[in-house]
Amino acid sequence: MLSVAVLLLLAAASCPVDSVELLQPGSVLLQPAHTLTISCRVSGYSLTDNSYATGWIRQREGKLQWIFHQWGSSSGSFRQADALKNKFRFSRDMSAGTVTIQGQSLQSEDSGVKCETLTQPDSVTVQTGHTLSITCTVSYDLGYWTAWIRQPAGKGLEWIGVKDTGSSYYKDSLKNKFSIHLDTSNKRVTLTGQNMQPGDSAVYFCARATVTQSVTRPPTLFSFMPCSSDSDSMVTLACMATGFSPSGASFSWTRNNTAVANSVQYPSVLKDDVYTGVSQIQIPRQEWDQRHLYTCNVEHAGVTKAVDFMKPIVFHQLPNLKMMTTEENNEVTFSCLANEFSPNVFDFEWLLNNVQIKQNTTKEFSTPSKSVKTANGTMFSAASFLTLKEEDLSSKDKVTCKINVGKGINEAKRMKPKNMGLNVTVALQHFLQ
Structure with missing residues (x-):
């Protein structure tokens, strides 16, 4: 059994957060390899407010690790830790x-933190x-973000800043009390606080935030129609969106520009860091x-x-149709x-005397x-070959080649080959339905 403590973090760009509350369970216990799910309800601000970012970090033995955060609005900037992007997912209602936050296949080491020194x-x-x-x-390049966070005795974590x-x-x-300074040559990050008061007594943490800007990739759409035979009373239309990121694609259908509600949307599937979704x-x-x-x-x-x-209009x-014959080794090939x-x-269909x-x-x-492109669109050509023994044919036999195309039938008929001493005739007949 492992104990997981994942902490919610709020960052405000331009608005006071004195009245903000973040309510979440104190701890969660689960078996190794199981899925972690923790929800937090916020108050005092709206998740759609672009002035705020809401994120998650985790802590063990006094160490912190940034997981991800997202600014307000449905398309707000999303940042996440590279090492954890395939383990944790973030969603908002x-x-x-x-x-x-949802963690997949958590192990005992996920109770804590793996990070740079x-x-x-x-x-x-x-x-x-x-x-x-x-x-x-620190032991890493200061091109990565380093955050400072504090925790007063008996209270939750408070984000100070990141640089x-x-x-x-x-x-x-x-922002008027604290500032962060970098010494890139010596890999040092210094937090400076002005006019410190008893209320500022706390445990102060520095933490690396190995983050990446989540790249938004638009979906590519594919249509599939229809998924049924001509005898079925219903036709299934399918719509597939591929290659999009992040998740959260929403499907809807219209009939002659009027919304219809009997569609089905399947959960998006993640593969190679992009998602695929299907609706029908x-x-x-x-x-x-x-x-x-x-x-x-x-x-x-x-x-x-x-x-x-x-x-489509087909x-x-x-x-x-053209028919030719050749004979060789006592065989006739049509x-x-x-x-x-x-x-x-x-x-194709071959007939002997109908x-x-x-x-x-x-x-x-x-x-x-x-296929070949023509003025009338794409046209197609094909061929069929039939070989019969010469001894099985008589001068009165008639061989017919029939090709069925869609709902049309075209026939070419040829008598026994001329080089066998017989008359040759070719007839084309059209049967249109």
Whole structure:
């Protein structure tokens, strides 16, 4: 059993926080490899207020480690510790005013902190009204943030400020009392406090915040339609958003620009630091056949993308069929060439005297289709070949090659080959449905 103490931290950029309350459980016990979930309810400020950032840190044996924090609004700046970004997740419920941390597969070592070495004096005594100066010597480059936090006896943690070589931030109510100074050559970070009073007595911590700016990646949308056969009474439309970060993509659907509510959204899946989300909706086939416009809208980080669904108009064109024959080694090979047809849904069929030839009694194979761009759109061509023994054919036999394309049928018929001393005729017949 491991005991986890994860502490909520509030940073205010420009507003006083004297009336702010952060309410969370004192401690949580859980088994190793289990999931940690802690929620905190805030009051005195709104999670949508860009003046405030709410974050989490953890502590053991007097050491602190920053986990992450986020400024107000749904798309507010989010920062997190590199080493912990795959272990902990952060979520907020704006309406309820709660922030939640979730840790995956926690181990005994997660009861505490793993961090760079930060060395500071055990205690400092300062006269009332005098200046406090505490120096922390670190083992890392000061291009990383170093934070100062204090904990008065019997009270919770209070964030003072954070600084790196390029920027600094302070709690609003303490920014006139404390300042942080860097000595980059000696890797020292000094906290200076002015006019110290008895109420400033506390344990002061320096802590490294190995943070990264969370990169917002917009989703790429894909549409899938329809996921059903022509005989089904319902059609399923699916919308997939991929490659987005952070999580939190929201799906919605419209029919002819009017919202519909019978869609399903599945939880986003994290892989390679980006998320994939899927939503689907079922609609009556009659509406699909009538070509109503359905739209999948995906809102992420304040930006909405959309992809439209409408039954496409399929261009039907029957192919030009040509048949050729060759004979070799007492066998006759029939070649059936189908040129420029659409759509790319087809199958060949061979008949002898109008009776379908069984494939297991002949040599028959067809080629995959090949596409070509034309003025009428994309057209396709394919070929099929049939080989029969010469002794199985008579002068009166008729071999038929049939290709079924969509709802159209085109046939080419050829008598026994001319080079066998027989007349050759080619007939094209069109059967349109």
